[in-house]
Amino acid sequence: MVRALDLKLMRDLWRLRGQVLAIALVLAAATATFVMSRGVHHSLTVTRDAYYARNHFADVFAGLTRAPRSVVSRIAEIPGVRRVEGTLQQYVTIDFPDRVVPVRALLNSIDEKGRNQLNQLTLRRGRLPQAGAPGEAVVDEAFAEANRLAIGSEIDALIYGRKQRLRIVGIGLAPNYIYAIAPGDIIPDNSRFGVLWVGRRALEAATDRTEAINTVSLTLERGASEPDVIRAVDATLAPYGGTGAYGRKDHLSHAFLDNELTQLSAMTRVIPPIFLLVAVFLVYIVLGRLIRTERTQIGLIKAFGYSDWAIGGHYLKFALVVALLAAALGAIAGIWMGGAMTRLYAQYYRFPLLYYRISPSVILSAAVLSFGAAGAGAIGGMRSAVRLTPAVAMSPPPPPSYRAGAIEKLGKAARFSAIGNMIVRHIARWPGRSAITVLGVALSGALLFATMQFIDSSRTMLDSFFFRAQRQDLTVTFTEPRNEDVLFQLSQLPGVLRVEPTRIVAVKIGHGSRVECTAIESAPLDSQLSLRIDRSGAAIALPVSGLMLSRQLADKLVVRAGDHVEVEMLGGRRSRLTMPVVSVVEEFIGERAYAAEATLERIARDAAPVGAALIRIDPAYRYQIMTHLKDMPYVLGITEKTAALKKFEQMIDDNMLTMITFYVAFASAIAVGVVYNSARILYSERAHELATLRVLGYFRSEVGMILLGELALLVVISVPFGCLIGYGMAQLMTAMFSSDLFRLPFAPSRASYGWSVVIVLCAAMATALGVARRVQHLDMVRVLKARE
């Protein structure tokens, strides 16, 4: 048997179903965002950790020029090292006969008997290369998909200028290439860069490095100090051209994935709280109104002998049912959206199996938040219900008392019409509720703006990187640094308009006790193709001597312009020198140092200043130039700026637009929820007045304007607040979304302000119009019979 009070609860909920649903939608948005971001974060983390553990992803990595295999056992003796493995890696060019663009690939040696212990390959199809079958290779899945390679396909690889035919015997993937990216690129292009595994003996033979290695991976003992091990590994590998060992956090694939996880958790921290806050307010005003209209009933129930707690509990239950509904809706939406996000991630991050599993604890936490917010919102209403004494409650509430205050005087001075005065004075009469409406709508606009400006942010970054900083059409990388002759050769190709050298050298830069492994990139002093662009968009000239540091690196080293730093070249001659930091440049992508060509040559001292060539071409000659480049044996790869740009834009479109669609829907839910509840309360409070106006001869449309006018005024007031809050929120979010890899610029466009305002206005006005239609059903006769 349902208790009478619970029966009343159910009927109240049904009667106020529109408002209940509107609040539930806002709370559900909080739950959904929370479940989605935490769920995807959790799924990605669990999947990654399981993958790392199962395939023994290493903890420390090091590159070197060349070392005898025996060095592995010396590293194994370093205290704290658990397992070490040395492998060969070689960048090669893959020649697809039907394609003019050379494709780069990274060949990894693999033990033909499957005895690899670290960074193990997971075979999707096929088998490992067999000993004694030098032409066999396993290809990574993304590359195989993008280039339609299957078991049995054959490709030609140019290794040291020698063409070698490789037969695909397996398709697989490995934990060190979850995010497979070509050196110098910022986004994976699976059709132009891939990872291959070939038998150790075969690669040794092809690269003339019998019993040699050029990479080392190792895992650490539990509790071992990573910095100590890295120092010891560096010392061991120094004679072999070691380029500096680094931990997982500097491992490219790991860092990109980590960056994504950081952004997801930032999202969890920023966005759900906004929805929760709005939901608290909504529950507060709706319950407050319910209790005001039910004064007499409350008095009666208390007079029957129900305790204060029973009454308080009754209204708390109202809020909790809303929370329950929201938690259910939000969980379903969040799980669904999380699935969509995960599928999106799976395009960029390659896992053997991306488990998308929402743990019950995520749903539980989301439900707790939802219940907490609803409960917090209910406290005010409960208190006033508990405080009402039966005698007071059963007498009618005091009439709304309007007095000549500041607003009234203002209305008089501005010569408002009677209706104008009604609108303005009602707002002033309920300042708290008006403020909540304004704040709610403002938060909705702010959230929209903060989300949409990510597109501006990415576009600004893109523009700075691809158009202002990089002015070349092609970047040609060589198998190893070359002298200036190559520039002359390239400049002779028909259609080449300009050629400039550039080189990137791995270095350690130290300042005081701080040391960072990074790189110095060189360019000619008069370079036209590669510029250092500040956040403001201005080009900053390279120092004639000394270094220019990116802000990120300067901050890590605590260096200012004018300070001196210790530079140690990793690999090569391992020269060490002290150099002045001449300037610091604020950049969006990566962190490194820059130097003039001559400055870098003083460090490298190998008369090979051309690590890569930047080329500007006449687009009409693209095909011929590409064909020529493809035939040059020392050309390793070609990066076309337009292709990279297109990839980046596609990622923004896929990733950001999906996210933004979610948030536009959610932010609109706030606007709808807030405006709907305000409108319904307004309508119920004013039904009597509106009916009176109808009796006096006002048309429905004119009466509707009183409702709409008040809401419109509140919404308009909220616009500047929304822009202001959005401005702050967007800055916070761009800062939270930034990492070592990217610093998102805060560069909102007017369009983002405009769109967020337009969307909020549309959502708010559509909702208000929906409620204003109720004026059609005003029963003049019934209303006027009743006392107010």
Add this chain to the structure above:
Amino acid sequence: MHMDGPITGISPQAPAFVATGLCKIYKTGETEVHALRGVDLSIPSGEILVLLGPSGSGKSTLLNIIGGLDRPSSGSLLFGETELTQLDDADLTRFRRAQVGFIFQFYNLLPSLTAEENVRLVTDIAEHPMDPAKALALVGLAERSDHYPAQLSGGEQQRVAVARAIAKQPGVLLCDEPTGALDSGTGIHVLKTLAQANRELGTTVVIITHNAGIAAMAHRVIRFLDGRIARIEVNDQPADPSDIRW
């Protein structure tokens, strides 16, 4: 039928309203309530008419239909030459706006507007309104025009409602228990204003009341019972409201 322009065409002494066979049935769920069961009535222009009868006898329903707030289920109702039962909502609104002044038991003032602004609410949209200040002066509230309803007594609030009703110079004043919530002194003051409007502006006045004493000021008194007119009494010597006592 749509009206072009204001509803006029009533000459003095010509009937303001002619009701023929007015019926009103309210359906609430399964049950039907017959509020009016065939009312035939002619109300001459410039008359003071008092409707008496117990609760539920149909007098309020009639008043609401005459005032264009409600529609009959059947029958005809002419206002001058206009058939009110044929008007759509917008035209009924125009009719109320131009011709009808309402006064209710519970005043129905807008709490957020001062006395003067409550009157202006009507004069803003009327065709030939009087000055709001003049309307308030007519009811003796010129001094209190800047006060909000919450700052006025019940009697004062009702006088503002009267001022609001007469300020548009309506053809007809419809009053539903106008003195129901007032003490006798204040009530008489209100009735005097109604009589004055009738005398000076030629306004037709229809008053619903439970208070048989008020009947003394009417030209005619109609008694309602069970949705029908039970009796019509003609009063050749209407009393001055100041002579009425209850």
